[in-house]
Amino acid sequence: MNITKEVHGDLLIIDIKEDRIDAAAAVTFKESMREYVAGHDGRVLIDMKQVEFLDSSGLGALVAVMKLLNGRSLELAEAGDVVRKVLSLTRMDRIFIMHASRSDALADRDAA
Amino acid sequence: MNGVAAVSQPPLVEFFAAEFNASFENVRGTLIKVEQCLGESPLSAARSRDLIMVLGEVLNNIVEHAELASTSSKICLGIEQCGSSMMVSSRDNGRPLPLDVLEQRVPPAGDGSIESLPESGFGWFIIHSLVDNMTYEREEGENLLTFSFN
Numbered sequence: 001m002n003i004t005k006e007v008h009g010d011l012l013i014i015d016i017k018e019d020r021i022d023a024a025a026a027v028t029f030k031e032s033m034r035e036y037v038a039g040h041d042g043r044v045l046i047d048m049k050q051v052e053f054l055d056s057s058g059l060g061a062l063v064a065v066m067k068l069l070n071g072r073s074l075e076l077a078e079a080g081d082v083v084r085k086v087l088s089l090t091r092m093d094r095i096f097i098m099h100a101s102r103s104d105a106l107a108d109r110d111a112a
Numbered sequence: 113m114n115g116v117a118a119v120s121q122p123p124l125v126e127f128f129a130a131e132f133n134a135s136f137e138n139v140r141g142t143l144i145k146v147e148q149c150l151g152e153s154p155l156s157a158a159r160s161r162d163l164i165m166v167l168g169e170v171l172n173n174i175v176e177h178a179e180l181a182s183t184s185s186k187i188c189l190g191i192e193q194c195g196s197s198m199m200v201s202s203r204d205n206g207r208p209l210p211l212d213v214l215e216q217r218v219p220p221a222g223d224g225s226i227e228s229l230p231e232s233g234f235g236w237f238i239i240h241s242l243v244d245n246m247t248y249e250r251e252e253g254e255n256l257l258t259f260s261f262n
Binding site for chain 2: 020022023024053055056057059060061063064066067071073081082085086089090091092095
Protein backbone atom coordinates (compact mmCIF):
# COMPACT_ATOMS: atom_id res chain seq x y z
CA MET A 1 0.00 0.00 0.00
CA ASN A 2 1.40 3.36 -1.01
CA ILE A 3 1.58 5.44 2.15
CA THR A 4 4.18 8.01 3.14
CA LYS A 5 4.74 9.95 6.33
CA GLU A 6 6.21 13.23 7.53
CA VAL A 7 6.75 14.49 11.02
CA HIS A 8 6.30 18.16 11.98
CA GLY A 9 7.10 18.52 15.64
CA ASP A 10 4.53 16.45 17.46
CA LEU A 11 2.36 16.07 14.36
CA LEU A 12 2.66 12.92 12.28
CA ILE A 13 1.18 13.42 8.82
CA ILE A 14 0.34 10.32 6.85
CA ASP A 15 -0.31 10.61 3.11
CA ILE A 16 -2.49 7.92 1.62
CA LYS A 17 -1.39 7.60 -1.98
CA GLU A 18 -4.17 5.17 -2.86
CA ASP A 19 -7.55 5.90 -4.47
CA ARG A 20 -9.61 3.51 -2.40
CA ILE A 21 -9.78 2.46 1.23
CA ASP A 22 -12.34 -0.27 0.79
CA ALA A 23 -13.07 -3.83 1.89
CA ALA A 24 -10.35 -5.11 -0.46
CA ALA A 25 -7.76 -2.84 1.16
CA ALA A 26 -8.94 -2.47 4.76
CA VAL A 27 -6.78 -5.15 6.38
CA THR A 28 -3.59 -4.03 4.62
CA PHE A 29 -4.40 -0.41 5.45
CA LYS A 30 -4.82 -1.19 9.14
CA GLU A 31 -1.57 -3.15 9.24
CA SER A 32 0.36 -0.38 7.49
CA MET A 33 -1.09 2.28 9.75
CA ARG A 34 -0.27 0.28 12.85
CA GLU A 35 3.41 0.34 11.85
CA TYR A 36 3.38 4.05 11.08
CA VAL A 37 1.74 5.21 14.30
CA ALA A 38 3.60 2.84 16.60
CA GLY A 39 5.81 4.80 18.90
CA HIS A 40 4.39 8.19 17.95
CA ASP A 41 3.03 9.98 20.93
CA GLY A 42 1.59 13.16 19.44
CA ARG A 43 -1.10 14.12 16.94
CA VAL A 44 -1.78 11.94 13.93
CA LEU A 45 -3.20 13.43 10.73
CA ILE A 46 -4.19 11.47 7.65
CA ASP A 47 -4.14 13.44 4.41
CA MET A 48 -7.06 11.97 2.45
CA LYS A 49 -6.67 14.10 -0.67
CA GLN A 50 -6.07 11.18 -3.00
CA VAL A 51 -8.73 8.91 -1.50
CA GLU A 52 -11.72 8.94 -3.84
CA PHE A 53 -13.59 6.08 -2.26
CA LEU A 54 -14.14 5.02 1.34
CA ASP A 55 -16.63 2.34 2.33
CA SER A 56 -17.82 0.98 5.67
CA SER A 57 -14.78 -1.30 5.92
CA GLY A 58 -12.49 1.64 5.29
CA LEU A 59 -14.34 3.60 7.94
CA GLY A 60 -13.92 0.72 10.37
CA ALA A 61 -10.21 0.72 9.60
CA LEU A 62 -9.99 4.45 10.42
CA VAL A 63 -11.73 3.77 13.73
CA ALA A 64 -9.25 0.97 14.44
CA VAL A 65 -6.39 3.40 13.77
CA MET A 66 -7.90 5.92 16.17
CA LYS A 67 -7.99 3.31 18.90
CA LEU A 68 -4.20 3.07 18.62
CA LEU A 69 -3.75 6.74 19.51
CA ASN A 70 -4.06 6.50 23.30
CA GLY A 71 -7.10 8.67 23.69
CA ARG A 72 -6.35 11.21 20.98
CA SER A 73 -8.77 11.80 18.12
CA LEU A 74 -7.56 10.92 14.67
CA GLU A 75 -7.34 13.94 12.37
CA LEU A 76 -8.31 13.85 8.70
CA ALA A 77 -7.49 16.51 6.10
CA GLU A 78 -8.79 17.15 2.56
CA ALA A 79 -11.59 14.58 2.66
CA GLY A 80 -13.26 14.38 -0.76
CA ASP A 81 -16.96 14.06 -1.59
CA VAL A 82 -17.39 10.34 -1.03
CA VAL A 83 -15.30 10.31 2.16
CA ARG A 84 -17.23 13.25 3.60
CA LYS A 85 -20.56 11.65 2.70
CA VAL A 86 -19.72 8.35 4.39
CA LEU A 87 -18.48 10.16 7.50
CA SER A 88 -21.50 12.42 7.75
CA LEU A 89 -24.09 9.67 7.11
CA THR A 90 -22.58 7.60 9.92
CA ARG A 91 -22.03 10.67 12.17
CA MET A 92 -18.36 9.71 12.37
CA ASP A 93 -17.37 13.20 11.25
CA ARG A 94 -18.00 14.16 14.86
CA ILE A 95 -15.55 11.57 16.11
CA PHE A 96 -12.58 12.40 13.90
CA ILE A 97 -11.14 15.91 13.75
CA MET A 98 -11.79 17.12 10.20
CA HIS A 99 -9.54 19.73 8.59
CA ALA A 100 -10.35 21.32 5.25
CA SER A 101 -6.70 21.41 4.36
CA ARG A 102 -3.33 20.13 5.41
CA SER A 103 -2.19 23.67 6.20
CA ASP A 104 -5.17 24.16 8.54
CA ALA A 105 -4.03 21.11 10.45
CA LEU A 106 -0.46 22.36 10.57
CA ALA A 107 -1.58 25.75 11.83
CA ASP A 108 -3.91 24.30 14.42
CA ARG A 109 -2.12 24.22 17.73
CA ASP A 110 -5.23 23.50 19.77
CA ALA A 111 -6.30 20.21 18.29
CA ALA A 112 -4.32 18.08 20.70
CA MET B 113 -59.97 -8.52 -20.31
CA ASN B 114 -60.53 -6.69 -17.04
CA GLY B 115 -61.69 -3.12 -16.76
CA VAL B 116 -58.41 -1.68 -15.53
CA ALA B 117 -56.60 0.51 -18.03
CA ALA B 118 -53.00 -0.49 -18.64
CA VAL B 119 -50.56 1.94 -17.05
CA SER B 120 -47.82 2.73 -19.46
CA GLN B 121 -44.34 2.53 -17.98
CA PRO B 122 -41.06 3.45 -19.49
CA PRO B 123 -39.33 0.40 -20.92
CA LEU B 124 -36.75 -1.45 -18.86
CA VAL B 125 -33.43 -1.12 -20.65
CA GLU B 126 -30.47 -3.19 -19.63
CA PHE B 127 -27.76 -0.85 -18.40
CA PHE B 128 -25.12 -3.05 -16.80
CA ALA B 129 -24.73 -6.74 -16.12
CA ALA B 130 -21.91 -8.69 -14.54
CA GLU B 131 -21.33 -12.08 -12.99
CA PHE B 132 -18.30 -12.67 -10.80
CA ASN B 133 -16.90 -14.79 -8.02
CA ALA B 134 -17.60 -13.27 -4.63
CA SER B 135 -14.45 -11.49 -3.50
CA PHE B 136 -13.67 -7.96 -2.30
CA GLU B 137 -11.28 -7.47 -5.22
CA ASN B 138 -13.99 -8.42 -7.71
CA VAL B 139 -16.43 -6.07 -6.03
CA ARG B 140 -13.91 -3.25 -6.37
CA GLY B 141 -13.42 -4.05 -10.05
CA THR B 142 -17.17 -4.17 -10.67
CA LEU B 143 -17.76 -0.84 -8.92
CA ILE B 144 -15.09 0.77 -11.11
CA LYS B 145 -16.83 -0.55 -14.22
CA VAL B 146 -20.26 0.62 -13.05
CA GLU B 147 -18.85 4.04 -12.25
CA GLN B 148 -17.52 4.34 -15.80
CA CYS B 149 -21.01 3.61 -17.18
CA LEU B 150 -22.92 5.92 -14.90
CA GLY B 151 -22.05 8.98 -16.96
CA GLU B 152 -24.62 7.63 -19.43
CA SER B 153 -27.31 7.30 -16.79
CA PRO B 154 -29.98 9.83 -15.82
CA LEU B 155 -28.46 10.12 -12.35
CA SER B 156 -26.73 13.30 -11.20
CA ALA B 157 -23.06 13.11 -10.23
CA ALA B 158 -24.00 13.16 -6.55
CA ARG B 159 -26.62 10.42 -6.96
CA SER B 160 -24.17 8.36 -9.02
CA ARG B 161 -21.73 8.54 -6.11
CA ASP B 162 -24.51 7.49 -3.74
CA LEU B 163 -25.41 4.54 -5.95
CA ILE B 164 -21.80 3.34 -6.07
CA MET B 165 -21.64 3.65 -2.29
CA VAL B 166 -24.80 1.54 -1.85
CA LEU B 167 -23.69 -1.03 -4.40
CA GLY B 168 -20.34 -1.39 -2.68
CA GLU B 169 -21.96 -2.00 0.69
CA VAL B 170 -24.48 -4.50 -0.71
CA LEU B 171 -21.91 -6.44 -2.70
CA ASN B 172 -19.27 -6.48 0.05
CA ASN B 173 -21.91 -7.74 2.49
CA ILE B 174 -22.69 -10.58 0.11
CA VAL B 175 -18.96 -11.39 -0.09
CA GLU B 176 -18.75 -11.46 3.71
CA HIS B 177 -21.57 -13.97 3.89
CA ALA B 178 -20.27 -15.92 0.95
CA GLU B 179 -16.93 -16.45 2.67
CA LEU B 180 -18.65 -18.54 5.31
CA ALA B 181 -20.08 -20.93 2.74
CA SER B 182 -18.27 -24.13 1.89
CA THR B 183 -18.22 -23.52 -1.84
CA SER B 184 -17.23 -20.35 -3.67
CA SER B 185 -20.17 -18.10 -4.35
CA LYS B 186 -21.04 -16.25 -7.49
CA ILE B 187 -22.73 -12.89 -7.64
CA CYS B 188 -24.90 -11.73 -10.53
CA LEU B 189 -25.45 -8.00 -10.67
CA GLY B 190 -27.96 -6.38 -12.99
CA ILE B 191 -28.76 -2.71 -13.42
CA GLU B 192 -31.63 -1.63 -15.63
CA GLN B 193 -32.78 1.83 -16.54
CA CYS B 194 -36.48 2.54 -16.25
CA GLY B 195 -37.06 6.13 -17.31
CA SER B 196 -35.17 8.26 -14.82
CA SER B 197 -34.72 5.43 -12.32
CA MET B 198 -32.11 2.74 -12.09
CA MET B 199 -33.36 -0.69 -11.00
CA VAL B 200 -30.67 -2.75 -9.32
CA SER B 201 -30.79 -6.44 -8.58
CA SER B 202 -28.21 -8.82 -7.25
CA ARG B 203 -28.44 -12.56 -7.00
CA ASP B 204 -25.98 -14.79 -5.15
CA ASN B 205 -25.82 -18.37 -3.97
CA GLY B 206 -24.23 -17.65 -0.60
CA ARG B 207 -25.76 -18.23 2.80
CA PRO B 208 -29.06 -16.56 3.61
CA LEU B 209 -28.64 -12.96 4.71
CA PRO B 210 -29.59 -12.42 8.35
CA LEU B 211 -32.89 -10.58 8.32
CA ASP B 212 -32.01 -8.15 11.12
CA VAL B 213 -29.42 -6.38 9.00
CA LEU B 214 -32.16 -5.37 6.62
CA GLU B 215 -33.67 -3.36 9.44
CA GLN B 216 -30.54 -1.54 10.55
CA ARG B 217 -31.60 2.08 10.47
CA VAL B 218 -29.67 3.44 13.44
CA PRO B 219 -25.97 4.06 13.09
CA PRO B 220 -23.80 1.87 15.31
CA ALA B 221 -22.40 3.87 18.19
CA GLY B 222 -20.29 3.24 21.23
CA ASP B 223 -20.86 4.45 24.76
CA GLY B 224 -18.82 7.63 24.29
CA SER B 225 -15.44 6.08 24.95
CA ILE B 226 -12.92 5.63 22.15
CA GLU B 227 -12.45 1.93 23.01
CA SER B 228 -16.14 1.30 22.44
CA LEU B 229 -16.30 2.93 19.01
CA PRO B 230 -17.79 0.49 16.53
CA GLU B 231 -15.61 -0.78 13.69
CA SER B 232 -18.36 -2.60 11.84
CA GLY B 233 -22.06 -2.48 11.22
CA PHE B 234 -21.97 0.76 9.27
CA GLY B 235 -22.69 -0.88 5.93
CA TRP B 236 -26.40 -1.64 6.22
CA PHE B 237 -26.98 1.68 7.93
CA ILE B 238 -25.39 3.45 4.94
CA ILE B 239 -27.57 1.39 2.60
CA HIS B 240 -30.77 2.28 4.41
CA SER B 241 -29.82 5.95 4.59
CA LEU B 242 -29.67 6.09 0.81
CA VAL B 243 -32.26 3.52 -0.30
CA ASP B 244 -35.76 3.05 1.05
CA ASN B 245 -37.25 0.35 -1.12
CA MET B 246 -34.87 -2.56 -0.86
CA THR B 247 -36.46 -5.99 -1.03
CA TYR B 248 -34.91 -9.29 -0.08
CA GLU B 249 -36.03 -12.75 -1.08
CA ARG B 250 -34.52 -16.12 -0.53
CA GLU B 251 -35.42 -18.44 -3.38
CA GLU B 252 -34.03 -21.83 -4.38
CA GLY B 253 -30.80 -21.42 -2.48
CA GLU B 254 -30.19 -17.88 -3.66
CA ASN B 255 -30.37 -14.43 -2.12
CA LEU B 256 -32.11 -11.87 -4.28
CA LEU B 257 -31.82 -8.20 -3.40
CA THR B 258 -33.49 -5.48 -5.43
CA PHE B 259 -33.88 -1.74 -5.09
CA SER B 260 -34.49 1.28 -7.25
CA PHE B 261 -32.52 4.50 -7.32
CA ASN B 262 -33.08 7.88 -8.87
